[in-house]
Amino acid sequence: MPVSPPPPPAKAKITVRDLTMAYGSFVVMRDLNFEVAEKDIFVIMGGSGCGKSTLLRHLIGLREPARGSVLYEGEDFTAAGPEGRGKFIRRFGVMYQSGALWSSLTLAENIALPLEENSHLAPMAIRDLVSYKLSLVGLAGYEDYYPAQISGGMNKRAGIARAMALDPDILFLDEPGAGLDPLSSRRLDDLIVRLRDSLGSTVVIVTHELASIFAIANHSIFLDTATRTQGATGNPSELRDHSENPAVRLFLRRGGETDPSSQSKS
Amino acid sequence: MPSEETSPSLARWTVDGGRVVLEISGEWRRDGVVPEIHGEPPDEAPARYVTDRLCRFDSTLPAFILSHLRSVAKPPDGAEPPKPPLEGLPPDLRGLMELALAVPEESDARQKSAGPSELTKLGKLSIHVWAGVLSIAEFTGQSMLALGRFATGRARFRARDFWMVVQECGVQALPIVSLISFLIGLILAFVGNAQLVSFGAGLYVADLVGIAMVREMGVVMTAIIMSGRTGAAFAAHLGSMKANEEIDALRTFGFDPFDFLVLPRLLALVLMMPLLTLYANFVGILGGMLVGAAVGIPPILYWNETVASIDLTTASLGVFKSVFFGAVIAMSGCLQGMHAGNSSAAVGEATTRAVVASITAIIILDSGFAAIFTVLDI
Known part of the structure; x- marks a missing residue:
């Protein structure tokens, strides 16, 4: 497909243009072009080490693109510079791969900190909000625990609760399902869909959990390690059945090239 | 559907035929005005919600409802409290509430936070x-x-x-x-x-x-x-x-x-x-x-x-x-x-x-x- 980006339509929440990501002279991925529409649940998928998390870090401004740009609702995020990015970043909620909770604060304080700094709510209201966020991820009653006192999966869920603290416009989740049991993972999928529906958030997820990709994603990008560029974009179920790129089909069928029915339940 | 006009957030507790009704209206936003609460919050979960005049809301509304549901006295014998009715809530809010109530509160966890006595500390x-x-x-x-x-x-x-x-x-x-x-x-x-x-x-x-x-x-x-x-x-x-x-x-x-x-x-x-x-x-x-x-x-x-x-x-x-x-x-x-x-x-x-x-x-x-x-x- 020739790379000639059309002008972004009004509803595109995130637009990525000709993005090339590199560590020094080592190019991770080149010429990424995709759009995420409002209220999309967008999945970044690909093999291990292909640059999924790196792409996420570019989207939220933790790394600078070697070339190309990231736009939010048509406004250039990359060119905004450190000062101008504040207004974009305030609308993001980010969950990092390992939770990245602040270890010297309790779970409640972890979630309350962004609320205290960014709103004028009364302490009671903040406490209610904190318990609600923890309840959403199934951690009601764990307010006074420190991150080191709870399990890895619980840390992860608490990380999601913190990412949601400010009811973000765009929620970035880095491998939310990894390390969770199937039921919690399913609950999490349910949570993501409901949050999208009720709050109208756009969700960008890095994952390679096929079950959750098919269950919740309506749009996706596949990063191809072999060619170091995007393998395909589109709805994951359609990509699985109709993609022209064999690597994409192989990935979405867990290597089983012939039998699409085994995965098609969702 | 919620109406488009913005109005201050309001919660009203009423009793209708011996059953508690919670009426919610207005726009519930974190950076908006502090919600007004009319009536004394009763010690039981609302049987019904009235949300005809509810506009947009963020997490403050489900947090408010949840905090009331959690504060309602639990059965003394430690039995599992019945699932509170969520009738009358708009579907998305209802979905969030169901999700928040799906896992019961870890009550042991909360008791841990009670401070020990001085003697215990010394020991x-x-x-x-x-x-x-x-x-x-x-x-x-x-x-x-x-x-x-x-x-x-x-x-x-x-x-x-x-x-x-x-x-x-x-x-x-x-x-x-x-x-x-x-x-x-x-x-x-x-x-x-x-x-x-x-x-x-x-x-x-x-x-x-x-x-x-x-x-x-x-x-x-x-x-x-x-x-x-x-x-x-x-x-x-x-x-x-x-x-x-x-x-x-x-x-x-x-x-x-x-x-x-x-x-x-x-x-x-x-x-x-x-x-x-x-x-x-x-x-x-x-x-x-x-x-x-x-x-x-x-x-x-x-x-x-x-x-x-x-x-x-x-x-x-x-x-x-x-x-x-x-x-x-x-x-x-x-x-x-x-x-x-x-x-x-x-x-x-x-x-x-x-x-x-x-x-x-x-x-x-x-x-x-x-x-x-x-x-x-x-």
């Missing part, structure tokens, strides 16, 4: 202190066993690690040790000179600086520098390794973490401390010599006076002590690192404890040595 503190003493004893014992294994050639660690630590706590420590010892020598000479000159005994400043450096100041200052520099680094390094489960990984490959991590550090520091101390003594005497030259004592004279005043026994006292100080620094750094908790905050605490413990131990040990040497009349 816990005593147990804690005693456990600390035991762990020091255990660690010392393990170190001795590891040294024994090393002496008989059965301890396994990488020679590369050992030389890395030697470099880190030897050559790389030289600049800071030079600076501090030089200045200490300088200070001693200034202070001594001011007093001795008034007796016409200015030359004896060389004796004062020389003896003070080789007996006490050289070794103590070096030990304190190394606690802050190397002991802290040991604690932080081993603490992060523990937090990342790297120590467990060593164990599962059949390496004794003690031999592999503690032994090279202990040996390296015990080896380097005497050398650093000798060096610090020498630099300190140079510092004194500079002051001597400034107040009119020729360097040759100063040097001869110093050499005459220090016999071999005196000169070896500091070096002798430095072996013990090196062991104390390495062991307290490694002990705190190996016993650190599994978080970044815990690594910080471990580092602090390592430095405080080793400096305290150094000063206490040094007093002990002073007493012993006095009794032995050295």
Whole structure:
């Protein structure tokens, strides 16, 4: 497909243009072009080490693109510079791969900190909000625990609760399902869909959990390690059945090239 | 559907035919006005919700409802409370509420937060202190066993690690040790000179600086520098390794973490401390010599006076002590690192404890040595 980006339509929440990501002279991925529409649940998928998390870090401004740009609702995020990015970043909620909770604060304080700094709510209201966020991820009653006192999966869920603290416009989740049991993972999928529906958030997820990709994603990008560029974009179920790129089909069928029915339940 | 006009958020508790009804209206936003609440919140879950005039809402609304549902008294027998009805809520809000209520609150977790009594705290503190003493004893014992294994050639660690630590706590420590010892020598000479000159005994400043450096100041200052520099680094390094489960990984490959991590550090520091101390003594005497030259004592004279005043026994006292100080620094750094908790905050605490413990131990040990040497009349 020739790379000639059309002008972004009004509803595109995130637009990525000709993005090339590199560590020094080592190019991770080149010429990424995709759009995420409002209220999309967008999945970044690909093999291990292909640059999924790196792409996420570019989207939220933790790394600078070697070339190309990231736009939010048509406004250039990359060119905004450190000062101008504040207004974009305030609308993001980010969950990092390992939770990245602040270890010297309790779970409640972890979630309350962004609320205290960014709103004028009364302490009671903040406490209610904190318990609600923890309840959403199934951690009601764990307010006074420190991150080191709870399990890895619980840390992860608490990380999601913190990412949601400010009811973000765009929620970035880095491998939310990894390390969770199937039921919690399913609950999490349910949570993501409901949050999208009720709050109208756009969700960008890095994952390679096929079950959750098919269950919740309506749009996706596949990063191809072999060619170091995007393998395909589109709805994951359609990509699985109709993609022209064999690597994409192989990935979405867990290597089983012939039998699409085994995965098609969702 | 919610109407588009914005109106202040409002919650009204009413009773309709003996059943509690919660009426919610307006726009519920975090940065909007504080919601008004009409009526006394009853001690039971609402049977029905009226949300005809509810506009947009963010998390503050479900948080408000949830906090009421949670505050409703639970059945006294500890039975599972019935699922509260969510009738009348718009579907998306209802979905969120169902999700939030899906997992019951961990009630044991909350009780933990109740503060213990003073007596309990004192008891816990005593147990804690005693456990600390035991762990020091255990660690010392393990170190001795590891040294024994090393002496008989059965301890396994990488020679590369050992030389890395030697470099880190030897050559790389030289600049800071030079600076501090030089200045200490300088200070001693200034202070001594001011007093001795008034007796016409200015030359004896060389004796004062020389003896003070080789007996006490050289070794103590070096030990304190190394606690802050190397002991802290040991604690932080081993603490992060523990937090990342790297120590467990060593164990599962059949390496004794003690031999592999503690032994090279202990040996390296015990080896380097005497050398650093000798060096610090020498630099300190140079510092004194500079002051001597400034107040009119020729360097040759100063040097001869110093050499005459220090016999071999005196000169070896500091070096002798430095072996013990090196062991104390390495062991307290490694002990705190190996016993650190599994978080970044815990690594910080471990580092602090390592430095405080080793400096305290150094000063206490040094007093002990002073007493012993006095009794032995050295």
